Amino acid sequence: MTFSIKAKLSAMMFLEFFIWGAWFVTLGTYLFNNLKTDATAVSVAYTSQAIGAIAAPFIVGLIADRFFSAQKILGVLHLIGAALLWCMPGATSFSTLYPFVLAYMIVYMPTLALVNAISFRQMTNPSKEFPPIRVLGTLGWIVAGFSIGWLGWEKEGTLDLTFKTAAIASLVLAAFSFTLPATPPVKKGSKTSFSDIIGLDAIRLLKNKSYLVFFLASVAICIPLAFYYNFTNPFLNEVGMQGAAGKQAFGQVSEVLFMALMPVFFTRLGVKKMLAVGMLAWVLRYVCFAYGDAGASYWMLIAGIALHGICYDFFFVTGQIYTDNLAGPQFKSAAQGFITLATYGVGMLIGFSISGPIVDSYKTGDLHLWTPIWLIPAGIAAVVLLIFLLLFRDKPTAPLQRPGNTG
Known part of the structure; x- marks a missing residue:
């Protein structure tokens, strides 16, 4: 890989996990303090991650692997995600917030596989080349957490800003995705069975x-x-x-x-x-x-x-x-x-x-x-x-x- 490609993949990983860490960690506190929900509602909100994980193979297997380039799907999904994140703090009750959270996780969870696929397709020796790039994702999550703690959003009751921060980062990654190396579908024109997908x-x-x-x-x-x-x-x-x-x-x-x-x-x-x-x-x-x-x-x-x-x-x-x-x-x-x-x-x-x-x-x-x-x-x-x-x-x-x- 050239230095330019390494830099782009590293930036992609940083933004991918910064977005997730910027709002998901404090979601429970936001629900307790801002929307006055109970713990059962918190657990229901977090089930959206599991539902997204179950849906992800179908999105990647049926669409990314067969019809469209991975970097383009990544951009579209993060564009949709940015809009959903921006709408979340406008919800005044759990019943109005949850549809946005569920829809967001259904479009976000497939992007975890997509960023890996985009990275691996550029590598000749993934075992050596992938870890230094993937660690930028962990760094993104760390920066998100440290930023929330340093800004005191939990103490001040302004966790609604976490959604807007994640939305802006998601919009940036959506635009940036279209500059990533081309990653065309690997199974274009082939049939993908249910067994293959899961x-x-x-x-x-x-x-x-x-x-x-x-x-x-x-x-x-x-x-x-x-x-x-x-x-x-x-x-x-x-x-x-x-x-x-x-x-x-x-x-x-x-x-x-x-x-x-x-x-x-x-x-x-x-x-x-x-x-x-x-x-x-x-x-x-x-x-x-x-x-x-x-x-x-x-x-x-x-x-x-x-x-x-x-x-x-x-x-x-x-x-x-x-x-x-x-x-x-x-x-x-x-x-x-x-x-x-x-x-x-x-x-x-x-x-x-x-x-x-x-x-x-x-x-x-x-x-x-x-x-x-x-x-x-x-x-x-x-x-x-x-x-x-x-x-x-x-x-x-x-x-x-x-x-x-x-x-």
Whole structure:
């Protein structure tokens, strides 16, 4: 790649994740404080992400892969997204806001696959060239969080500005997308089956007992993960943390640091221990939240946030590598699509659906009893970890092959 292409792809990644981090992190706090909703409404709002994740393969598989260049679809989707984001703060109730949030996530979630596709098509060695570009996305999320914390929008009750900030950034990315390298459809004129779209070919992986255990653990661990996305920011603001969104961005800083260290850990620990450490980090994170406060135990809140790097990298990134190795070259894309649909789609949908009513059940007046709330996802994660340790076997396995293929 030329320097110009690298710079464009890096800017694309920065804006892509700046947009998401600029409003999604504080959405729960906005709903609580500005629209006076309950926790169930917050969880309903966040289910839009899972619905968008389920819809994304159809948009990418039916449109981007067959008819239009990826960079053009990216531009159109972000243009629509900018309009939806700009309209959100004008909603005066949850019932009028939710259609905008749902519509936005349906058009945004496919862009996550599109920015990856645009990047990979320009690379000759993705394993080396992609990480330095993808890390700009994490940096975009960090800058968004630090900016919200520094500007004090949570404290001042002006979180409506997060939507407008994201809308402006989305408009910028929409225009910028049309300057990105041409990425024409790879399956133009071909037929795409339902099985191809959602990666059903990769269901053969579930015949491997250990992979089945990993797959079910991945879906189950996304249930406590939903508690983190839904309620961490409202929780931190409620217990008195100043600039909570900015502090939460340290989780992404941790993600970058542990991503750099992963090759070392992977060599020494192996797949099973890496996955187990990742799940253990989920348990510890929620225990820290359960007993942390803005006083003497403030360090526990920071520790819970900082554990994000281990939670995400050790489990999800290791799981992606494990899936990639087991699937083999013929099923790589199908396998990654299948596990993403199951986790960010089905698993998160379950988690988002149950977390809100649970939080509402521990509400007293205008506050919540956060200790028992956080111990519930900690307990779920602990059970998943225990079952995984008992049933998963970390043994070398041959890549999956199509029937009759001996090569």
